[in-house]
Amino acid sequence: MGKRIVAVHLTSRDIGLAVAETSLRSLRVAALERNPLGEPEAARIPPELRPDVTIASLPATALLFRILEFPFGDRRRLDQAVGPALEEHLPLALDDCRSAYDLVSEQRPFRVLAGMIPRHELEERCRRLEALGLAPARVVWAPSAALSTYAAALTAQYPDAIVIHCDGDAVVVAAFSDGRLSGLRIHPTCDTERLVRNIAWTIRTFENSAREVFIGGIGAGRLSEALAAAVTEKTIAAAADQPPPLQIPATEDWTAHATSLGLVMAAGGQTDAPALTFPVAPEMEPAAGRWRELRPLAAWGAAAVVFLLLAFVFDTARLSRRAGALEAEADRIVRQVLPAAAGAPGRRLKLELRAAELERRLGAGAAPGGVSALGTLAALSQAVPKQVGVEFDFYLYDPPEVRVRGHGNDFEDVTKLERALEASEAVESVEANNVRAAVSGGGVDFDLTIHLATEEERS
Incomplete structure (x- = not known):
């Protein structure tokens, strides 16, 4: 103005x-x-x-x-x-x-x-x-x-x-x-x-x-x-x-x-x-004076923007070339290690190998019979009747055993919990490690080791 x-x-x-x-x-x-x-x-x-x-x-x-x-x-x-x-x-x-x-x-x-x-x-x-x-x-x-x-x-x-x-x-x-x-x-x-x-x-x-x-x-x-x-x-x-x-x-x-x-x-x-x-x-300060002072800064700012854009373009091109070179090198290594798969596309082969690795890890972490940790926890939860007043505070999945700790209303609820778990097809036996009155004075604390059933035992 x-x-x-x-x-x-x-x-x-x-x-x-x-x-x-x-x-x-x-x-x-x-x-x-x-x-x-x-x-x-x-x-x-x-x-x-x-x-x-x-x-x-x-x-x-x-x-x-x-x-x-x-x-x-x-x-x-x-x-x-x-x-x-x-x-x-x-x-x-x-x-x-x-x-x-x-x-x-x-x-x-x-x-x-x-x-x-x-x-x-x-x-x-x-x-x-x-x-x-x-x-x-x-x-x-x-x-x-x-x-x-x-x-x-x-x-x-x-x-x-x-x-x-x-x-x-x-x-x-x-x-x-x-x-x-x-x-x-x-x-x-x-x-x-x-x-x-x-x-x-x-x-x-x-x-x-x-x-x-x-x-x-x-x-x-x-x-x-x-x-x-x-x-x-x-x-x-x-x-x-x-x-x-x-x-x-x-x-x-x-x-x-x-x-x-x-x-x-x-x-x-x-x-x-x-x-x-x-x-x-x-x-x-007069507008004309401000412009005279800002004009050199504007020129430097414009030059900086141009240089940044050029640097971005050059870096993008360089990284693209680098990614292509790495991809080609990965394909070459795959062909050397797996000659039988030399005719398959390198990217598809690597994805298939990655999927196989994930499946192997999933199988290694599952219980006998292929049941996972979450599946086992779900099976144990379904085996406990709703009228049994217990809560799980700790869950350790270590096939073929599972260790749980929790809190119940009284000793009778813990006994009902043991019987219910033993009646489940997923459980071979239940061992009570420790059952005692709670330090807080209300209810009991329990520590159980659950032996999971194998696939043959389930059938």
């Missing part, structure tokens, strides 16, 4: 708003606005939007940042190492701040973009958003959001490039090498001459071989002309001439909404550029 994302970019002068619809595999921007804060209702989100996810920006100057290098790229280890490393480079205490980071390079040396913001500054920013009727689930540092947009739009064609983004309160200058962020500077807004001088100095300090400098954002045209005269060794180009990274409504300059678009991509999980994100409220 799709979700509606509302991205809010608030500066000291205006507010940018982006509304996007996300589904399992797509992200579409439905509306883009940027209005001065003085306009009525500028910051109000229409109630009919009912966003599922609200995300907002943090000003460029709200936090301090560094690009750090680590000998490892495991996020669990980075979670523990980035904060203390930042504390060594910045005049802030880790206990009083919130920190965030994201990987810039996933190969050695592992580089991360990391930043810290005082807790009270972040709380004040959230209160300001709440005063405008906004309740974002997370906030993202504005420069990292804007650079995500530029990276998605430019680095595929220009992997080595310098990007300048003008965004009201500050100017962001970033260098990309091989499609990865390699340098970053933030310049507060000031008079044009000083700003151009600072940007030119920053460009020359970047260890970057890029020839193209792309500039965009609010007031980028005026700054571009002045910068072209100051940085003659580079080619100054308008980023707005490049196609936008997302499907957006028709607009004259998508770079003016670069931060809002970057927020949308961060909320939709469709950005590979580093973004400094601070969760401020629980939220549901």
Whole structure:
């Protein structure tokens, strides 16, 4: 099911708003606005939007940042190492701040973009958003959001490039090498001459071989002309001439909404550029982000299913061949042992031999005359009159004898039992081993040995 994302970019002068619809595999921007804060209702989100996810920006100057290098790229280890490393480079205490980071390079040396913001500054920013009727689930540092947009739009064609983004309160200058962020500077807004001088100095300090400098954002045209005269060794180009990274409504300059678009991509999980994100409220993970994370697992799962099916087919074929070989070997052995039966089918012959073996065992376990253990027990039970109150507790069939133990009401019942058994055709004689009063005090216990009659005696 799709979700509606509302991205809010608030500066000291205006507010940018982006509304996007996300589904399992797509992200579409439905509306883009940027209005001065003085306009009525500028910051109000229409109630009919009912966003599922609200995300907002943090000003460029709200936090301090560094690009750090680590000998490892495991996020669990980075979670523990980035904060203390930042504390060594910045005049802030880790206990009083919130920190965030994201990987810039996933190969050695592992580089991360990391930043810290005082807790009270972040709380004040959230209160300001709440005063405008906004309740974002997370906030993202504005420069990292804007650079995500530029990276998605430019680095595929220009992997080595310098990007300048003008965004009201500050100017962001970033260098990309091989499609990865390699340098970053933030310049507060000031008079044009000083700003151009600072940007030119920053460009020359970047260890970057890029020839193209792309500039965009609010007031980028005026700054571009002045910068072209100051940085003659580079080619100054308008980023707005490049196609936008997302499907957006028709607009004259998508770079003016670069931060809002970057927020949308961060909320939709469709950005590979580093973004400094601070969760401020629980939220549901976007469907597009879930799909991006599950897509590699789905591929591995499909491959595993295919391999299991192939293994099943191969194992079945192998076992079938093995069964056939064993069957042929069994037939060969039967023909060698029983030459007279060589012409008979092997399977039928083996079944006949098995049946003969079972019949032999049945005959060996029967009493004289071919009566089985169950048949003998049935014959003894029929020989006992119903009025004789006895119960058998133990029955041992050991032809030509049977031993029984049980319990009777009194000694007379045991005597009647002996006479009844002796009168049976299946019994030759009955021997009382032990007859005594029951330990429980009621009735008697008896132990009898019954000698079975042979077939000649029965006839």
